[in-house]
Amino acid sequence: MDAPPIAAVGKLIGDPTRALMLAALMDGRARTATELAVEAGVGRATASSHLARLTERGLLCVASQGRHRYFRLASDEVASMLESLMVFGAATPVAARVRRTTPEREARTCYDHLAGRLGVGLLDGLQRKGCLVLSTSGVTLSTAGRDLLCHHGIEVDTLARRRRPLARLCLDWSERRNHLAGGLGAALLDLLLTRGWVRGRDCTRAVTVTRAGRRALNVEFGVDV
Amino acid sequence: MDAPPIAAVGKLIGDPTRALMLAALMDGRARTATELAVEAGVGRATASSHLARLTERGLLCVASQGRHRYFRLASDEVASMLESLMVFGAATPVAARVRRTTPEREARTCYDHLAGRLGVGLLDGLQRKGCLVLSTSGVTLSTAGRDLLCHHGIEVDTLARRRRPLARLCLDWSERRNHLAGGLGAALLDLLLTRGWVRGRDCTRAVTVTRAGRRALNVEFGVDV
DNA sequence: TCCATGATTCGATCCTCGTCGAAGTATTTT
DNA sequence: AAAATACTTCGACGAGGATCGAATCATGGA
Structure with missing residues (x-):
C-alpha cells in the first residue's frame, strides 16, 4: 500500500508556492532564489527549501554564478x-x-x-x-x-x-x-x-x-x- | 499571488490515497467506490470524499448502476x-x-x-x-x-x-x-x-x-x- | 581583513487536510 | 414493509508540512 511515484510529483507541484515558482519559470528564463521568493510571495528561507526539493526531484536545475544561484526548468520535458x-x-x-x-x-x-x-x-x-x-x-x-x-x-x-x-x-x-x-x-x-x-x-x-x-x-x- | 491552476491538479494527484486510486484505474477498467477504498487501504467515507473531488475536477467520471457507482478515468487524456x-x-x-x-x-x-x-x-x-x-x-x-x-x-x-x-x-x-x-x-x-x-x-x-x-x-x- | 549581500539550515509555530465513526440517503432484496 | 447493501455527509481529531526568524555558510568588494 505504498504511495505510487506520481504522488511524489503531484505533491511537489501541488503546493501553491512551488506551483507559482514553476509557473514563473515556464518562460524558460533562469532566476535567482531571491527573485523566486519575491515572485511567490514568501520568505527567503521558505523559497530555499522549496527550490532544493524541486531540484532534487529533477524538475529544476541550478547554476551557481558567484554568490547567486540561478534556477530554471530542468528541460522542456x-x-x-x-x-x-x-x-x-x-x-x-x-x-x-x-x-x-x-x-x-x-x-x-x-x-x-x-x-x-x-x-x-x-x-x-x-x-x-x-x-x-x-x-x-x-x-x-x-x-x-x-x-x-x-x-x-x-x-x-x-x-x-x-x-x-x-x-x-x-x-x-x-x-x-x-x-x-x-x-x-x-x-x-x-x-x-x-x-x-x-x-x-x-x-x-x-x-x-x-x-x-x-x-x-x-x-x-x-x-x- | 493566487495559486496557479496547476497547483490544484497537483494537490489532487499529490495525495497518496488519490494517487493509488488513479494508478489502479490506469488499466481503464471501472471500479466501485468500495473496491477503490480497499485498493487504497482506506475507509469508505474517506474514499467517497476523494472520489467526489477527483470527479469534480474532471479526472474521473462516474456511472451509477443500481446501488453501485462505477468510477473510471474520464478520458485517455x-x-x-x-x-x-x-x-x-x-x-x-x-x-x-x-x-x-x-x-x-x-x-x-x-x-x-x-x-x-x-x-x-x-x-x-x-x-x-x-x-x-x-x-x-x-x-x-x-x-x-x-x-x-x-x-x-x-x-x-x-x-x-x-x-x-x-x-x-x-x-x-x-x-x-x-x-x-x-x-x-x-x-x-x-x-x-x-x-x-x-x-x-x-x-x-x-x-x-x-x-x-x-x-x-x-x-x-x-x-x- | 572586515563588512555587505545572497543563500541555506535549524527549531518552533500554526494550519490545512486526510482520517475515521456515526448518522443519513438511495436502491435492491426478502 | 422491513432489512440489507452501497454510498455520502457531517463533526471531531490528529499528523504532516509550510512558514518564519535567527543563526550559519559562502562569495564579492573595500
Whole structure:
C-alpha cells in the first residue's frame, strides 16, 4: 500500500508556492532564489527549501554564478509535463466550455518556444511546406526545412550536434494539439523575436504578432494567423 | 499571488490515497467506490470524499448502476497526463539512469491501450507499413490501414463515428516516445488479447507477448518485438 | 581583513487536510 | 414493509508540512 511515484510529483507541484515558482519559470528564463521568493510571495528561507526539493526531484536545475544561484526548468520535458497538467487545471469541464479566448491562447511562450494558436500554426505551416516530417520518435527536419532555416540564419547543424533533441512535440493545453519544442522550437522563437515579428510582453508569457510579422510568417513559414 | 491552476491538479494527484486510486484505474477498467477504498487501504467515507473531488475536477467520471457507482478515468487524456508525470516520478535522475528494464517497460497497458516497448513498436510498425500517417493534429488512418484493421475484424467505421478520437498519441514514461491511444489503440489491445497474442497479468498492468503473438505481430503489423 | 549581500539550515509555530465513526440517503432484496 | 447493501455527509481529531526568524555558510568588494 505504498504511495505510487506520481504522488511524489503531484505533491511537489501541488503546493501553491512551488506551483507559482514553476509557473514563473515556464518562460524558460533562469532566476535567482531571491527573485523566486519575491515572485511567490514568501520568505527567503521558505523559497530555499522549496527550490532544493524541486531540484532534487529533477524538475529544476541550478547554476551557481558567484554568490547567486540561478534556477530554471530542468528541460522542456518538464514544461511539456506542466502544460499537460493545465488541461485539467482550468476548472470544471462545464466552466471550461464557456471559457473565453484569452491572449495566452492566441500566442504565448512555453519554456523557450512558442505555444498557443501561433505555436500550433507554426508547426502546421512548416509541415505543410514539407519542412518538417512527423514520425513516431518525434519530428524530423527535412532537407528543404534545413535549407529554409539556414537561409534565415539558424545554425541547424550546430543545434543538431547538441545533446538536446532538435525537435520535439509538446501538447498544448489551450489548443489540445501539438506545437514545436526542442532546440529548433527555441531557435525559431529567437528568430521571430529578433526579427521583430513577434513581441513579448514582459510580465506574462503572452506574445503579440506584429503587422510585419503576420505577413512574414505567412510568406516564409506558411502560417495562417 | 493566487495559486496557479496547476497547483490544484497537483494537490489532487499529490495525495497518496488519490494517487493509488488513479494508478489502479490506469488499466481503464471501472471500479466501485468500495473496491477503490480497499485498493487504497482506506475507509469508505474517506474514499467517497476523494472520489467526489477527483470527479469534480474532471479526472474521473462516474456511472451509477443500481446501488453501485462505477468510477473510471474520464478520458485517455487523463491517462496521458498521468504517464507524463511518471517520467519524473521514478526517482532522482541519477537513480533513473541505472534503472533496470522491468516487465512494465517491455509491455503494459495504459488506460485501455498498449504502452511500453510493445506499444511504441506497434505504432512504429503500423507507420512503416503506411497504415498510419502522423500529422500535427494527431494520427490519421490511411486507406491501407483501414483495410488491414477491417480485415482483422475491427469495425473502423463504427469507431470513427464515436465522439472519442479514433487515434491519439500518448507519451510513454518508460520509452519517452509516443504510443497509440484513442479508439483505435483500445480496439487493437482488444484484438491482441482475444487472439491470444498477448496475455494480461491480473494484478499489474504488465502484459506478456505469447509465442504465437510474437510471430503474428511481426507478420501482420510489422512489429519487431 | 572586515563588512555587505545572497543563500541555506535549524527549531518552533500554526494550519490545512486526510482520517475515521456515526448518522443519513438511495436502491435492491426478502 | 422491513432489512440489507452501497454510498455520502457531517463533526471531531490528529499528523504532516509550510512558514518564519535567527543563526550559519559562502562569495564579492573595500
